[in-house]
Amino acid sequence: MLFNSLQFALFLPVVFCIYWLLRRSLRWQNLFVLAASYLFYGWWDWRFLLLIAFTSGCSYLSGLLMTSADRRRNRAVMWANIVINLLVLGVFKYYDFFVQSFADLFFGGHADGLLLHVLLPVGISFYTFQALSYSIDVYRGTVTPTRDAVAFFAYVSFFPQLVAGPIERASSLLPQFMQSRRFDYSLAVDGLRQMLWGFFKKLLVADGCAVYVDRVFADPTLYSGGTLAVAAVLFSFQIYADFSGYSDIAIGCAKLFGIRLRRNFNVPYFSRDIAEFWRRWHISLTTWFRDYVYIPLGGSRVSKAKVVRNTFIIFLLSGFWHGANWTFLAWGFFHALLFMPLILMGRNRRYRDIVAEGRLLPNLREAGQMLLTFVLATIGWIVFRSPSLPFAFEYFKGLFRPGAVMQPLGSDFAFIIPALLIMLVVEWLNRDQEHEFCRQPHGRLLRWGAYLLLIFIILSFMQTSEMPFIYFQF
Amino acid sequence: MKRFARNIILFLLLTLLFTVVLTGLLGGTGWLRNVSYKLDVGDNLYTKAKEAKTVQGVDVLFFGSSHAYRTFDPRIFAEKGVTMFNLGSSNQTPMQSEVLLRTLAPKVNPRLVVIEVHPDIIGHDGIEAALFQVCNVSPSWPMVWMVCRTRNWRVMMTALYAIPHNMWSAEFKNHKDKQEGYRAGFLEHEMGYYSPQPHDPAAIRPLPQQLKALRRCTEWLQARGIPYILLEVPDTKVLLDSYYNIDDFQSLMYDYGKFYFKPLSTLDDSLHFYNEDHLNQQGVELYDDYICDSLIVPILNDL
Structure with missing residues (x-):
C-alpha cells in the first residue's frame, strides 16, 4: 500500500480510530498495530509476510536466548541471528547479482540455470537492519530483551516506517510499544x-x-x-x-x-561540505553503519590508515545496501573519495x-x-x-x-x-x-x-x- | 481527542469548500494543471451529444471509439434505407459508452444499438475519453459515477470544474464545434493511404473495469428490451496478425452478447486504410456496404 494511494487514504483514518478506541488495553492496541501493519505490508504480496515474520521471529528468539550471563553464548546467538538475517537478505537481494557477476567474470556471462529471479520484497533492507540492531543492542546490554512478542513484532513491522524507514533502534521505539500511549493533541x-x-x-x-x-x-x-x-x-x-x-x-x-x-x-x-551532508542525509542509515560497523572497526580513534579503511568500508557497504548493482558501489566509493580530504585534514567535523x-x-x-x-x-x-x-x-x-x-x-x-x-x-x-x-x-x-x-x-x-x-x- | 476530531471534520469541510470555490474560480484560466477543461475535443463529441437529444427514432445507434465514428457513414446506410446516428468518440471505452447509453439512448430511441469493441480500446484506462466527456457532454448522474470509477484525480478535478460550469454557463450551451466532414456523428477523414509497417507481437489485455462497464451496458439494454450487437471493425492485417490472443478476445466478447467480426477479404492494408486501424473513405464505402447488406439490414428486418 502506497502512502499516495486511495487505499491508504481510507486505511489511515480507520486504523487511527480503532487504535485510539483500544487505548485502555495496551496489548490489544499493540496487537491491532501489528495486524494493521501486516495488512499494510501484505497489500503488496501476502508472501512477503512470511519473510518479515521470519526475520522478526529470529531476532525475537535471539533476544530471549541472550538472557543468560554467558557472554560467549550470547555472542554466538547474536552472530547466528546476524548470519541468518543477512543470508535471507542476501538470497533475496544479492544472490543473483553475485552469481551473474561471477559468471560475467569467468563464464562469459552464462548463468541462466543458477539465477533465482526472486521477487525483491519491498523494504527488506530496512526491516532487516531494524531487527538486527535489536539483537546487537541486546548483546551489548543497551537494550533489555523483551518477552512481549506482540510488542516486538509491532516494533519491527510498524507500518509508517516499515518499507522505507527511518530505521529505528529498539532502544527508542520498543519502549514506546511497552508503555501505554495517550493521545496528544x-x-x-x-x-x-x-x-x-x-x-x-x-x-x-x-x-x-x-x-x-x-x-x-x-x-x-x-x-x-x-x-x-x-x-x-x-x-x-x-x-x-x-x-x-x-x-x-x-x-x-x-x-x-x-x-x-x-x-x-x-x-x-x-x-x-560532504561530511555535513552525510550527517543530514538518511540519518538513520548513516548512524546505523556508524554504530554497528564503523565504531566496532575502531572508528576514528585508530591510525589514519585505519580511519581511511573504515571510511571506505562504511561507504561501500552503504552503497551496496541500496542494491545489487555496481553503480551503488561506485556511488559509495565516490562519496568515500570526497570524504578523504576532510578525514586526512581532520576537518570532517567542522x-x-x-x-x-x-x-x-x-x-x-x-x-x-x-x-x-x-x-x-x-x-x-x-x-x-x-x-x-x-x-x-x-x-x-x-x-x-x-x-x-x-x-x-x-x-x-x-x-x-x-x-x-x-x-x-x-x-x-x-x-x-x-x-x-x-x-x-x-x-x-x-x-x-x-x-x-x-x-x-x-x-x-x-x-x-x-x-x-x-x-x-x- | 474530541477537539481533534471536531477540528479535523471542520478542516476537511473547509478543504472541500475551498477546493470547490477555487477550482470554480480558476479552473477556466488554464493555470491549474489538473483541470483540463477543453471544449472541441473528442472529435465533435459536444455536437454529437447535443444533436442526439434532437434525433428521435433512428434505426441504428452506434457507440464506440474513433473506429466507430470513422467507419459508419450515414450516407451509405441511407442508400440502404437505414437511418443511423453515431455516438462514437475518441478513445471511448465502455465506461464512457455507458454514460452516453444511459443518458442519450432513451432520447434517440433506436431500433438497434451497435457497440463497437476494439481490442486496443478495451485495454485503455479511459482517462483521456473521460476528460473529453466531462468537458463536452451535459452533466448527469451516470457521468458522476463514471468519474468516480476512473479513480483518477485529474478527471475528478476537471469534473469538479466542468459539471457546475456546463450546467450553468452560456459558453457551454451556445458552443459550436462542427467540423467539415461531419454527418450524424460520422467524421470523414481526409483521404490517405497506409504504408504497412512490421509489428511486434502484442497481447490484448482487457481491463476488468472496462469489462464490467461493458457488462453494465449490455444488462441495461437487455433490461429495456433494446436489441444490441457487439461489432469489431476491421483493422489492417499487419495489426490483426500481431495480436497473438485475438481468438481469446473474440471468444470473450461472445460472453457479452451477439458478437460479430466480419472482415472483408477485399480490404487491402495499403489501399483501404489511412493508418493501421482506421479505414480510409474507400475502405469505409466498401465495408459499410458489406456490413449493411450482410448484417445490419438482416437484423433490422428480423426485429
Missing part, C-alpha cells in the same frame, strides 16, 4: 502538518521532477549536455523530495499514534551547527560551499540513477554535448520550478526546526489558510498517476 496536529509537507514534496516536487528525469535517463543520447545537466539536478531534488517526503509522512503518521520516530533528513542540501544561524541569508562563502556540495552530490546521483556503469560514463560524456536545454515531451518546467522554489524557501526558513514545516504563522486563520492553500496547490498540480517511492526498491 499537539503531537497529532504536528504529525498531520509534517505529513502534509511530505505529501507536498512527494506529489509535487519528486513526481514532477520524475517526469523530466525519467525521460532523459531513458535515452540520454537524444539530449544536449544542458538537458542532461538539468535532468541530473532535477534528480538530486527528486530523490531528496521523494525520500525525505516519505520520511516526513512516516514520522508524521507515527505521531498520530503517539509514537515518535527519529529524524531521517535535516536539510542536507544546505550542507557546507560544520556541526546550522548554516547562517540567526541570519536570513547565507554569506557568499556559505552559499558557494553549499553550491559546491550540491554539485558534488549531484555527480554522485548520476551514478546512482544510472542502470549500469557504462551508462553512467555515457551520461557524463553527454554532459559536454553542445545544444540548448530541451524540455522532454510530457514534462513541464512551469510546474516544477515554482514547486522547487517553495520547497527550498520553506525548508531554508525551517532549517533550525524539528522538521521542515514546523514554523507556522500565528493565528488559526492564517495557519489554516496556509494549509488550505498548500492542499489546493497539491491537488491542482500533482501528478495523477501513483508513482512509488524510490526507496521502496531498497
Whole structure:
C-alpha cells in the first residue's frame, strides 16, 4: 500500500480510530498495530509476510536466548541471528547479482540455470537492519530483551516506517510499544502538518521532477549536455523530495499514534561540505553503519590508515545496501573519495551547527560551499540513477554535448520550478526546526489558510498517476 | 481527542469548500494543471451529444471509439434505407459508452444499438475519453459515477470544474464545434493511404473495469428490451496478425452478447486504410456496404 494511494487514504483514518478506541488495553492496541501493519505490508504480496515474520521471529528468539550471563553464548546467538538475517537478505537481494557477476567474470556471462529471479520484497533492507540492531543492542546490554512478542513484532513491522524507514533502534521505539500511549493533541496536529509537507514534496516536487528525469535517463543520447545537466539536478531534488517526503509522512503518521520516530533528513542540501551532508542525509542509515560497523572497526580513534579503511568500508557497504548493482558501489566509493580530504585534514567535523544561524541569508562563502556540495552530490546521483556503469560514463560524456536545454515531451518546467522554489524557501526558513514545516504563522486563520492553500496547490498540480517511492526498491 | 476530531471534520469541510470555490474560480484560466477543461475535443463529441437529444427514432445507434465514428457513414446506410446516428468518440471505452447509453439512448430511441469493441480500446484506462466527456457532454448522474470509477484525480478535478460550469454557463450551451466532414456523428477523414509497417507481437489485455462497464451496458439494454450487437471493425492485417490472443478476445466478447467480426477479404492494408486501424473513405464505402447488406439490414428486418 502506497502512502499516495486511495487505499491508504481510507486505511489511515480507520486504523487511527480503532487504535485510539483500544487505548485502555495496551496489548490489544499493540496487537491491532501489528495486524494493521501486516495488512499494510501484505497489500503488496501476502508472501512477503512470511519473510518479515521470519526475520522478526529470529531476532525475537535471539533476544530471549541472550538472557543468560554467558557472554560467549550470547555472542554466538547474536552472530547466528546476524548470519541468518543477512543470508535471507542476501538470497533475496544479492544472490543473483553475485552469481551473474561471477559468471560475467569467468563464464562469459552464462548463468541462466543458477539465477533465482526472486521477487525483491519491498523494504527488506530496512526491516532487516531494524531487527538486527535489536539483537546487537541486546548483546551489548543497551537494550533489555523483551518477552512481549506482540510488542516486538509491532516494533519491527510498524507500518509508517516499515518499507522505507527511518530505521529505528529498539532502544527508542520498543519502549514506546511497552508503555501505554495517550493521545496528544499537539503531537497529532504536528504529525498531520509534517505529513502534509511530505505529501507536498512527494506529489509535487519528486513526481514532477520524475517526469523530466525519467525521460532523459531513458535515452540520454537524444539530449544536449544542458538537458542532461538539468535532468541530473532535477534528480538530486527528486530523490531528496521523494525520500525525505516519505520520511516526513512516516514520522508524521507515527505521531498520530503517539509514537515518535527519529529524524531521517535535516536539510542536507544546505550542507557546507560532504561530511555535513552525510550527517543530514538518511540519518538513520548513516548512524546505523556508524554504530554497528564503523565504531566496532575502531572508528576514528585508530591510525589514519585505519580511519581511511573504515571510511571506505562504511561507504561501500552503504552503497551496496541500496542494491545489487555496481553503480551503488561506485556511488559509495565516490562519496568515500570526497570524504578523504576532510578525514586526512581532520576537518570532517567542522560544520556541526546550522548554516547562517540567526541570519536570513547565507554569506557568499556559505552559499558557494553549499553550491559546491550540491554539485558534488549531484555527480554522485548520476551514478546512482544510472542502470549500469557504462551508462553512467555515457551520461557524463553527454554532459559536454553542445545544444540548448530541451524540455522532454510530457514534462513541464512551469510546474516544477515554482514547486522547487517553495520547497527550498520553506525548508531554508525551517532549517533550525524539528522538521521542515514546523514554523507556522500565528493565528488559526492564517495557519489554516496556509494549509488550505498548500492542499489546493497539491491537488491542482500533482501528478495523477501513483508513482512509488524510490526507496521502496531498497 | 474530541477537539481533534471536531477540528479535523471542520478542516476537511473547509478543504472541500475551498477546493470547490477555487477550482470554480480558476479552473477556466488554464493555470491549474489538473483541470483540463477543453471544449472541441473528442472529435465533435459536444455536437454529437447535443444533436442526439434532437434525433428521435433512428434505426441504428452506434457507440464506440474513433473506429466507430470513422467507419459508419450515414450516407451509405441511407442508400440502404437505414437511418443511423453515431455516438462514437475518441478513445471511448465502455465506461464512457455507458454514460452516453444511459443518458442519450432513451432520447434517440433506436431500433438497434451497435457497440463497437476494439481490442486496443478495451485495454485503455479511459482517462483521456473521460476528460473529453466531462468537458463536452451535459452533466448527469451516470457521468458522476463514471468519474468516480476512473479513480483518477485529474478527471475528478476537471469534473469538479466542468459539471457546475456546463450546467450553468452560456459558453457551454451556445458552443459550436462542427467540423467539415461531419454527418450524424460520422467524421470523414481526409483521404490517405497506409504504408504497412512490421509489428511486434502484442497481447490484448482487457481491463476488468472496462469489462464490467461493458457488462453494465449490455444488462441495461437487455433490461429495456433494446436489441444490441457487439461489432469489431476491421483493422489492417499487419495489426490483426500481431495480436497473438485475438481468438481469446473474440471468444470473450461472445460472453457479452451477439458478437460479430466480419472482415472483408477485399480490404487491402495499403489501399483501404489511412493508418493501421482506421479505414480510409474507400475502405469505409466498401465495408459499410458489406456490413449493411450482410448484417445490419438482416437484423433490422428480423426485429
